[in-house]
Structures are given as C-alpha cells and as structure tokens.
Amino acid sequence: MSSQITAPQVRSMKGDSRIVCLTAYDYTSGRIADRAGVDVILVGDSVGNVVLGYESTIPVTLEEMEHHVRATSRAVERALLVADLPLGSYGSSVSQAVDSAVRLVKAGANAAKLEGDYCDEVRAIQKTGIPVMGHVGFTPQSVHNFGGYKVQGRKNKSEVIRMAKSLDDAGVFAMVLELIPAELSTEITKSVSAPTIGIGAGIDCDGEIQVFHDIMGLAEKTYKHTRVFAHSGKAMIRGARQYAQAVRERSFPTEENSF
Numbered sequence: 001m002s003s004q005i006t007a008p009q010v011r012s013m014k015g016d017s018r019i020v021c022l023t024a025y026d027y028t029s030g031r032i033a034d035r036a037g038v039d040v041i042l043v044g045d046s047v048g049n050v051v052l053g054y055e056s057t058i059p060v061t062l063e064e065m066e067h068h069v070r071a072t073s074r075a076v077e078r079a080l081l082v083a084d085l086p087l088g089s090y091g092s093s094v095s096q097a098v099d100s101a102v103r104l105v106k107a108g109a110n111a112a113k114l115e116g117d118y119c120d121e122v123r124a125i126q127k128t129g130i131p132v133m134g135h136v137g138f139t140p141q142s143v144h145n146f147g148g149y150k151v152q153g154r155k156n157k158s159e160v161i162r163m164a165k166s167l168d169d170a171g172v173f174a175m176v177l178e179l180i181p182a183e184l185s186t187e188i189t190k191s192v193s194a195p196t197i198g199i200g201a202g203i204d205c206d207g208e209i210q211v212f213h214d215i216m217g218l219a220e221k222t223y224k225h226t227r228v229f230a231h232s233g234k235a236m237i238r239g240a241r242q243y244a245q246a247v248r249e250r251s252f253p254t255e256e257n258s259f
C-alpha cells in the first residue's frame, strides 16, 4: 500500500506540481479516482444534485455526508480525502463547526471544506487537529443569495480577494476558487500562500477540481467549465440495452453462467 497524501504535502505542492482534485461520493467512484492517482478526493456536498437527485446542495444533511464519506473512505488509500461541511452544519457557531468537522473525520475524512468567510471556524477546526480547505467565488450553498448560478468577482472583485486573503491568514491548507474570471484567480493565486484549486477559474490556479459525474459523461447537463473525458453514461445505456435484449431473446444467461 502506498502512503497517503497529507494536507501539508498538498500545501507544499504550490509552485511545484499541479494539484489534481476530483469529487467522489461512494466506494466505486472513490476507488476509480484513487486508482487513477488524483491527489485530493472531495466528498462534495454536490452529492446532493449529482447522486441524490436534489435541485441543489442546499438540502444535504450532515448525516448524508457522513454516510457518503464512510463509503468513499473504504476505497481511498492514496489520495487526501476531504469532506464538505453541508449548509447548516457550521454557520451557527464556532462550536457547531468544530463538532461537524469532527463527525466527518470520525466517518473517515482526512480534512474538511467549508464555503465562505468563516475564518474563526477555520481556526477552531484546525486547532482540534483537522486541516481545512476554503472555498470562495461562487459558493453553491449561497445560490439564493447570488440569485442563481453566476460567475462571481466581476463586480465584487475586491470582496473575493479580501475573502481569499482572510482564509489564507486563517491557515487553510488550500482553497477552491469557483466560477470567477481567470484574471482574478491569477491575482489571488499570486497573493495567497495556500494553493488555489480552480473550477471554472482559468488555467493559472495551483490545481483543478472537477465533479466526477461531469468528467465521466454521467451528468444530464454539460457546463462551460467542464469537459467530458469518458463517455461512460452513453456506454452504460448501451450496456443496459444489450443486457435487456439478451434477457428477452434468451441469449443470457448461457450454460457458462449457470451452475
């Protein structure tokens, strides 16, 4: 078994090698991402829209996150496993944030991620020994505040920069920059000590994160910020059709599959 990547190692990759991050939500996707050699696997609260069929990440509960972290952690041997704190699990108080992060780590995560300007919470979680990843720009849990899925930092550039710098000062080991202009993420990447991990944030971030189902061709929609690297959804539908046909025409199971 190769040794597992740590949060300090991810931090030290800034300026050295690009950090490859991918979401995963269960044993199978975790195993695929880990065997492919990605550096960081995120059990994202995007599990809500991607796997559970919710409209957004907003309904996702801490219990649901724990369930998916447990499943994913059983497969992950090499990558750093980060888990998202869902909406309602860290916004009320510092102690709520610490308790929620502890639950995700007890479920198998190596680090926690939270969205937005929660620097006291970041410091307190880190004080308990749990590394924290930040997330600025478009933060999906605030979709109602943003008025939809919109690129951030065009009109409020200084606000996004200020937030990234505060999280950096609070000691995050990395931060996601989501849906912001490429020029802005270049500026942030140069002005913070933590590595930046982009999604819809241009090429100059220290690393990239994508949603498993988007790059594997399993999503219903396609987005400008992503690319399909494997057309798995089409292959699966084809496979299921061939299976159905074989069952109906009695060409499966054969003697080979029988006991």
Ligand code: KIV
Residues within 6 Å of the ligand: 023, 042, 043, 044, 045, 046, 047, 084, 176, 178, 199, 209, 210, 211
């Ligand atoms: O939940 C998620 O998948 C995320 C990534 C898009 C960064 O937060």
